[in-house]
Amino acid sequence: MPSVKKLTDMGWTTADALWYYTPLSEPTLSSELERLSFAQTIKDTDVVSFQPCPDPEQYSQDRYVIQDWALPNGIWTFRAIFDGAHSGMLDYHRNINLFQPQGHAGHDTVDYTKDRLPDIVQKELLKMLGKGDGYTPADVSDALTRAISEFDKSIGEALLKLFPDADALAKLSDEEIHRVISSQRVNQDIILHCERGTTVLISLVSPVKSDIWVASLGDCAAVLGTTDSAGEWSATVLSSAHNGENEVEANRIRSEHPGEPECMLDNRVLGAIAVTRAVGDFSFKLPAVYTERVLFNARPDSVMPDKVRKYIGRNLTPPYMTGVPDVKHLNLSALGSEKTVMVMCSDGLVDLSDDRLKLHEVLSKAWVKLVGEHYGDGQNLALRLLRDALGGEDSEKVSRMITVEMGFRWMDDTTILVQRL
Template sequence: MYASQGQPARTDLGYPDEGPFRYTILPEPFLTHELTRLASAKSTLLSRPSADVRQAKVDSVTFQPCLVEEESSQDRLVLEDWEDQGALIAVFDGHAGHECADYAKDTLPGMVRASLAQTSSPSPFQTASLLANAITSIDERIKDDIISLFPGGESGLDQMSLNEVRHIVNDQDYGGTNHEKVIRGMRGSTALLSLLDSTRENLWVANLGDCQAILGTKLPSGEWKTTLLSSCHNGDNEREVQRVRDEHPGERQCILNQRVLGALAVTRALGDHSFKLPPLYTHKVFLNSNPGFRVAAKVQEFIARSHTPPYVSSTPEVCHRALESGDRFLILCSDGLKDLWHDYGANSGASAGAGAGNGNGSSVEEEWVKIVGKVMDEDTEENTNFALTLLRESLGGDDPEKVSRMVTVEMGERWMDDTTIQVVTF
C-alpha cells in the first residue's frame, strides 16, 4: 500500500516466532499526513455564551491502523456542545465487540442532556448524581431488554427449550431486534464522561472501567501539575479487587489472575451481563446466540465460577472539580494510550505509576501533562491538535522509522490496542 511512498523494511514487532513483517519507512510530511488521516484527527472550538468566558477547544483522535475489518476499532468517542448547558466529552472502550459501546455512544449523551434540562440550576452534587444515574440507568436498560424477552424471568427461561430460546434470540430474518438486545448485553464497554459547564467554572468526570482522565494545571512557578480525576477499575487496582472480594465472601475465584472470574480485566463496565445475570442466561441465551462469543469454551470456564452475580459493577465514580485559573487542560483516553506508551512510545520504558486517584499523578500521566504543557507554552497560535501530539509521542515521537513501523506494518491481525484520546483545553 505504501511501497511507492517510502523505503521498505521488515520487523518482527516483538513477535519473533511470527515475523518478519513488512513495513514502509515514510518520509515527512507524508508520515504526519497519513497518521493524521488514519487517526481521524479533529479539533473543535466550543461555543461561548459570552465574550468573558474562556474559549475551550477539544482535540480528538481515535486510532487502530489494522485494516482487517474484523479488527476494526471498538473505541467510540463523543463530543456534544450544548451551548448554555455546557459540553459533554466522552470515551467508550468496547470489548468483545463494538455493540455495547455503540449503544452507549448513541444513548447516554441524550439521557444526560434531558436530565440537565429537567433540573433547574443543579448543584455540583446534583449534577454528579445525574451523571451517575444516567450511566447506571443505561446498563439497567440493557439488562431489562434481555430479561423482557423471556416471560416469567429466570424460572420461565429455565422451562423453555433451547429451540424456543434460539428462535427468540436469533431473529435476524425478522428484523433482528431481539438479537441486537442480546448481543449488546453480551458485549461490554467502559464509559468515561466529562461535563464542562458553559461558564468554564466546573468540570465533572464520571468513570466506569479503565479509561483515564488527567487534569493539567500550570502553577505560578511555570511548572505543570498532574491530577488524576479517575481511578482504574480493573484487577491492577487493589482497592477494586478487595471490593469485589468483599461482595463475594468465600469465593476465592471471583478474582483470578487479576481478572473477574479469571476472564474480564475490568471490574466495572456497561454490558458484560454474563458477569451480572444468573449463569442460566449465559448457558441458554448468550451461548445460543448466533453470532455470539468468539470462543465459547472460555465462556464455559469462567461461568462455572459464577455463584452470586453480579460480579461486575455498573456504578461509576464521579469527580467534581471547581476549575481554577491555572487549570488548563483535561486529557481523556482509553487504556490503549498507556499500553502504546510503555511498549513503543518515545519514552517507552518509563515505569507505570500505581497511584490512580491519589491526586499526585504517576510517572506516565505526568509525562503526558508535561508534553501537552510544553507544546501549549510554545504554541502561540493555539492551533496544535494536542491529542495527535500525544498519539505521535506514544508511537515513537520524532523517530520516523518507529512511527512508520506502527502505522504501516503489514499484519493480518491488530498489533496494538485501540487508542482514543480527547484533550480539552480551557
C-alpha cells in the same frame, strides 16, 4: 523513489515470526499518521482515534462524543469516550472469536451507548435544573451517576423481559429460545447489547467553565492539566482505574463474593475480563443460565470454547461487575489557573507506555508536560500525544507501528481528546 520494506518482530521475540513494514520519512510520516488517526479539531477539542490494522473487520471499537448543550443556565460542555474493546483482551489477538462471547468485543453496545447515553445525561441535568432552587456539585454528580447506572440497568432489564424466570429458562429448548430471539429484530439487538459492553468516560463542564465533573466506568483515563502563578504545569488524575490490577477494585469484588476464590483470577473478573465496571457485559451481571442458554446460545451454530465454559462455571452469585461509575468534581474557578486542559483517552494510550501501571506517578505528568510544551503553537495536541506514544522522533519506530503488515491488531484502539478549558 519508493521505500524498501523491512522486517520486524515487533518486539515479540517469543512469537517466532517476522512481518514487513515500510519506513516512512518526513513529511510523509506525519501526514500518514494524521490521516490514519482521523486527526481533527472540533470546537475547543483536539481529537484522534487510531487503529492502524487494515483489516476492515478490525476497525476501531472506540467512540467519542463532543457536544455543547445550551441549557437554561448557560452552555454546558459534554465530552465522552466509549471503549468497546478492553485492554487485556488482546491476549487472544490470534483468534478474535475466542474472546467475543466474554464481552466487550463488538460494536453493538458501544454504538448503542454513544447514541443514547448523552441524551440521557442531558435530560437528567435538565431535570435537576428544572427544580429552580439552585444546585450543588453533589447534585450534578448524582445526575451523572443516575444517568449511567440506570442506562446500564435498562439494558439488562430488556433481556429479563424476554426471559423473566431463570428456572423456566433452564427448561426451555434451544429451539424455543431461538424462536423468542429471532421473532423481532429488536430482540436480537437486546441480546447483543447484553452480550457485549463498553467503558464510559465523561467530562462535564458547567457554564463559564467554573466546575468540572468526570464520570468513569472502566479503564479509560482523564487528566486535568493546570498552570500555577509561575506558569508551571501540574497534572491531576480525575478518572478511576476499574480493572483487576487495581487492588481496591479487586478486593471490592472479593468482599462481595466470600468463599469464591476464582471471582478474581489472574487479575480478571471470573478469570475472563480485565475491567471490573462497564456498561453491558451482562455475562458478569446475570445468573450463568442467561449466558449459557441465551447470550452465547443466540447463534445456533456457535460452539462454546473451553475458556468461556470455565468462566460461566465460576458465575455463582452475580453480579460480579457493576454499571455504577465513579464521579469526581473540581472547582475550576478556585484553581486560578491561567491555562487549563483536559486530556481524555481510551486505555490504548496507556498501554503504549512502559509505565502503563503508573498513571498517577508518571504518565499523567508526562502527558501534561508534553501538552504544555505545545500549548498555543497551533498543533493538534491529541495528535502530538499519539505521536509521542508511538515513538516520538524515532521515525523508524513510528513507521513500524503504523505500516506493519499484520492480519490482526498489534495495538489497542487509541482515542484521545484534549480540551482547552
